[in-house]
Amino acid sequence: MDTVQGLEDYKLKEIQNIALSHIDFLRENFHFEDLDFFIQNIRPFGSRISGFSKKNSDLDIKIEYTGNAREDDLFNALNDKKAKLKIENIKVDFYPEKIEAWAFPRRGNWATHVSDWRGNWSPEVARNLILRYSKEGEVLLDSMIGGGTTAIEAKILNRNIIYSDVNQEALDRTKKSLGFKVENKSWQRGFKWDSRNLSKLEDNSIDLVLTHPPYVDIIKYSEGKLVDDLSNIHDIEAFCDEMEKVAKEFFRVLKPGKFCAILMGDTRRNKMYQPLAYRVMDRFLKAGLLLKEDIIKRQFNCKATGFWVTKSKESNFLLIMHEHLFVFVKMLK
Numbered sequence: 001m002d003t004v005q006g007l008e009d010y011k012l013k014e015i016q017n018i019a020l021s022h023i024d025f026l027r028e029n030f031h032f033e034d035l036d037f038f039i040q041n042i043r044p045f046g047s048r049i050s051g052f053s054k055k056n057s058d059l060d061i062k063i064e065y066t067g068n069a070r071e072d073d074l075f076n077a078l079n080d081k082k083a084k085l086k087i088e089n090i091k092v093d094f095y096p097e098k099i100e101a102w103a104f105p106r107r108g109n110w111a112t113h114v115s116d117w118r119g120n121w122s123p124e125v126a127r128n129l130i131l132r133y134s135k136e137g138e139v140l141l142d143s144m145i146g147g148g149t150t151a152i153e154a155k156i157l158n159r160n161i162i163y164s165d166v167n168q169e170a171l172d173r174t175k176k177s178l179g180f181k182v183e184n185k186s187w188q189r190g191f192k193w194d195s196r197n198l199s200k201l202e203d204n205s206i207d208l209v210l211t212h213p214p215y216v217d218i219i220k221y222s223e224g225k226l227v228d229d230l231s232n233i234h235d236i237e238a239f240c241d242e243m244e245k246v247a248k249e250f251f252r253v254l255k256p257g258k259f260c261a262i263l264m265g266d267t268r269r270n271k272m273y274q275p276l277a278y279r280v281m282d283r284f285l286k287a288g289l290l291l292k293e294d295i296i297k298r299q300f301n302c303k304a305t306g307f308w309v310t311k312s313k314e315s316n317f318l319l320i321m322h323e324h325l326f327v328f329v330k331m332l333k
């Protein structure tokens with residue numbers, strides 16, 4: 001999509017932002033409490049995009065979302081006649097569409113979030129997981145905390161969190177990023193631990209594990225300086241062996257009936273697709289966890305994209321544009 005007919009001066013991002021602000025306004029003023037929806041994508045479509053609009057055509061905007069809200073309920077709420085959105089006198093009609101894939105094009109810049117820890121996950125991924133799979137006051141674990149995204153979200157959402165990493169730099173940054181005030185009594189505790197050995201944590205003590213491991217050595221977090229850093233491992237089988245140890249620890253510390261979520265991506269070697277995510281997932285199953293969800297997460301803003309775009313054209317392969325967000329459960333025995 002290049003332009004919206006009648007709104008040629010607006011960039012797509014601007015139209016998306018106007019739509020988002022309007023929906024935020026509706027949420028605040030029109031009691032959307034019962035509607036469980038997370039916006040994944042906002043996309044103008046219809047006659048104003050195809051170039052066949054008339055003078056009085058509305059602008060149709062598709063709202064792709066995940067969550068339990070029914071499409072018809074959301075449709076009625078978003079198109080409430082009392083608060084119709086108009087952009088330059090063009091009426092906007094929203095068409096909600098429920099999807100299974102998650103996509104968070106916005107990096108998230110509230111609280112102390114910054115996205116300069118390479119390969120950090122979107123605050124919205126952490127937020128969605130926390131809201132969906134835990135309750136206020138519960139204890140979460142992210143044992144590969146990186147830049148601190150999960151800890152910031154846990155604090156905002158009134159969950160307690162134990163966070164750890166092998167990299168002291170990650171722990172320092174996380175501690176610093178937690179220096180903001182909230183009106184709840186949640187606590188945050190950080191430790192320098194290897195995820196393969198969480199022996200300081202008791203069995204059955206954690207309400208939700210959520211973490212984002214390295215994807216083999218695609219991003220080397222400590223440039224080979226820390227021996228325990230799993231991002232030093234190039235060999236996929238050896239990486240999976242180590243991730244199985246991590247999975248065993250997650251299984252041990254998790255309370256029965258509770259969830260463990262990990263985000264994993266795939267890679268290519270010698271032009272061939274390597275299903276790293278599925279191979280790691282298999283090790284989690286081996287450790288005793290059961291797979292509740294395999295959520296496909298669309299990938300944005302990947303630093304390596306430029307390099308791979310050239311490569312993919314040279315060698316005729318497709319770019320990897322998704323990751324897997326696996327949600328496991330520890331079943332009651």
Ligand SMILES: C[S@@+](CC[C@H](N)C(=O)[O-])C[C@H]1O[C@@H](n2cnc3c(N)ncnc32)[C@H](O)[C@@H]1O
Nearest residue numbers: 120121144146147149166167194195212229230
């Ligand atoms: C993908 S990053 C995590 C990013 C984080 N979710 C964020 O939003 O900033 C992976 C992290 O795993 C850490 N790590 C690597 N090996 C580890 C291990 N054996 N135990 C704990 N952490 C490890 C790295 O230091 C890195 O910070």
